[in-house]
Amino acid sequence: MNFVSQFSKVQERLFLQYIGPRNDFDIIIVGSGIGGGILADALADRLGQQKRILVLEAGSYIYPTHVYNLCRFPNDALARHFGCDTFTQPGNSDSADYIGEKPQLNLGGRSIFWSGLIPTIQNWELAFFPPEVRSALAAGLLNQAGAVMNESRTLGATAAAVVNELRQSGLNADFSIQETPRALHQPYLAADGVPKDQFFTEPTGVFNTAELLINQLGLTPGVSHGDFGGLQLLLNRYVEDIAYSNGRYQALTTNTLDQKRRTFNAPTVVLAAGSIESPKLLGRSSVFGSLPASVQPLVGRGLTDHPTTADMTTLVTRIGNVSIPRTSHAKIIFYSRGAPEPDGSIRYPFDVQMNINHEKWHLRENDPSGPQPDPRPGDSRSQVDIKFSFGNCLDEGNEVRPSPAGNYVPEIRFGNLRWMDRLAAQRFPALAGWHKSPDEVCLVLNAVTHSIFSLFRDGEVPARPQFESWFHPNGKGFGWGTVHHAVGTLRMPFRSQHSSPNFDFTSVVDENLEVAGMPNLYVCDMSVMPFSTAANPVRTLVGLALRLAGRL
Numbered sequence: 001m002n003f004v005s006q007f008s009k010v011q012e013r014l015f016l017q018y019i020g021p022r023n024d025f026d027i028i029i030v031g032s033g034i035g036g037g038i039l040a041d042a043l044a045d046r047l048g049q050q051k052r053i054l055v056l057e058a059g060s061y062i063y064p065t066h067v068y069n070l071c072r073f074p075n076d077a078l079a080r081h082f083g084c085d086t087f088t089q090p091g092n093s094d095s096a097d098y099i100g101e102k103p104q105l106n107l108g109g110r111s112i113f114w115s116g117l118i119p120t121i122q123n124w125e126l127a128f129f130p131p132e133v134r135s136a137l138a139a140g141l142l143n144q145a146g147a148v149m150n151e152s153r154t155l156g157a158t159a160a161a162v163v164n165e166l167r168q169s170g171l172n173a174d175f176s177i178q179e180t181p182r183a184l185h186q187p188y189l190a191a192d193g194v195p196k197d198q199f200f201t202e203p204t205g206v207f208n209t210a211e212l213l214i215n216q217l218g219l220t221p222g223v224s225h226g227d228f229g230g231l232q233l234l235l236n237r238y239v240e241d242i243a244y245s246n247g248r249y250q251a252l253t254t255n256t257l258d259q260k261r262r263t264f265n266a267p268t269v270v271l272a273a274g275s276i277e278s279p280k281l282l283g284r285s286s287v288f289g290s291l292p293a294s295v296q297p298l299v300g301r302g303l304t305d306h307p308t309t310a311d312m313t314t315l316v317t318r319i320g321n322v323s324i325p326r327t328s329h330a331k332i333i334f335y336s337r338g339a340p341e342p343d344g345s346i347r348y349p350f351d352v353q354m355n356i357n358h359e360k361w362h363l364r365e366n367d368p369s370g371p372q373p374d375p376r377p378g379d380s381r382s383q384v385d386i387k388f389s390f391g392n393c394l395d396e397g398n399e400v401r402p403s404p405a406g407n408y409v410p411e412i413r414f415g416n417l418r419w420m421d422r423l424a425a426q427r428f429p430a431l432a433g434w435h436k437s438p439d440e441v442c443l444v445l446n447a448v449t450h451s452i453f454s455l456f457r458d459g460e461v462p463a464r465p466q467f468e469s470w471f472h473p474n475g476k477g478f479g480w481g482t483v484h485h486a487v488g489t490l491r492m493p494f495r496s497q498h499s500s501p502n503f504d505f506t507s508v509v510d511e512n513l514e515v516a517g518m519p520n521l522y523v524c525d526m527s528v529m530p531f532s533t534a535a536n537p538v539r540t541l542v543g544l545a546l547r548l549a550g551r552l
Helices: 009-014 034-047 075-082 107-113 131-148 157-167 209-215 277-284 421-434 437-452 539-552
Strands: 027-030 052-056 174-180 230-234 237-245 248-255 261-266 270-271 310-316 329-336 350-356 384-388 394-401 455-456 521-523
Touching: 027 034, 027 248, 027 261, 034 107, 034 209, 034 230, 034 539, 075 157, 075 539, 107 209, 107 421, 131 237, 131 539, 157 350, 209 394, 230 261, 237 384, 248 270, 270 277, 277 329, 310 437, 310 455, 384 421, 384 437, 394 421, 421 437
Parallel strands: 027 052, 027 270, 052 230, 270 521
Antiparallel strands: 174 329, 237 248, 248 261, 310 384, 329 350, 350 384
């Protein structure tokens, strides 16, 4: 199991859960992560007590915070404790199919395991989205999404000064170089990073939908009999089936604590369980047979993530006249401007993510009263890490297959065999019109690495990669595909590749996220994405959730 099933005392004392006798609601949302949580919060704000809204969450209340930041245990050890280990399937038809890290099923979904980074999709990537969605996101929804997540504007003087130096270089022509926006821990910091009081002196990056929903419900212990309008929440409720009759949907649920079943109904249902769980639910549901014949084979197909390289590391003392002390930290992103080459291909179909003194990034390391990490005793230089994050089109070879009868775990095909070969031969041509060998791909990465590192100084000499370890097809290269930002299993209309002049409107959901052939059945999670962006796609999903809230 990759979720905790419990009813804790702290949960009982913190917020209400619905135990009322009424099973009828106006809107049911399945899942409480970024998509479902933001949607539920926005609907509750807009509708107040006018409508009965129910959020069904399969998991339990764990902690309303980013659990990686709770203590000084290594991230991987803490992740495994909460079931975030690598997903493998004994007997899988292809041993190369696996996903690094499982999805999290709990109140708040993956958002409570998330570092709070909220970078932005770029214009060249929006070209893969259907026109109506693209224009809405660009016209203000992305900005609204940042405001909802309490976006920071700066991480301090050193970070701002480093960005300014980088912008003076030739890199500025191809990349928009910015501090990576980060969520602020409400309510202690203002949007410009200045503390409202003395509790914190920097953004903590803590934002999650568990906290958002708890705030919406109110800090009221006990249970809600709920014979009134507004938002209601039920945890430990696994949705077994979605059926439809007489203009209403029925959500058949199982209580994971006592196995009792209960059916709730509403004219509108939103699936927001994530890119793995939502296609599983739709594929096994009673409504699946009512989907158009052209749409049924697309359910679960296209699973895509953005490929990232391994980290490239160097040690530095300054950039230009800006000193970079070991006590400083920054996270900087180089957004590709999507500049075209003469042959029409995209020169740089990737973003570059930079960490300065990454060990200072985590909240757990920011306690001045505790022991401070010193990964390089006696070395006063700062560490700079960069990695490349590519966009990715939908991959028709990847699939969340229907679960076998009586089994909740489907076969998941997510090819990672010969990762660099697969990227060079299949993914990069679709993404950017690249027709480069693995060696040629590495030459591009190494050239950009050299351009960035040579701006920094290690003493008086230009910085170089540690141990002169450059990217190479048979050495340092791409990491494994993960499920961190998996998208595309219940796609909206999409552009299949960079060179395609038209959109494919044969999709599971339309531009308004409504499932084909099923009125008022919507999807609001990463599964609807028609493209995996180079940057963390969470801001884009929040924008889509706000758009759907307005429609509903």
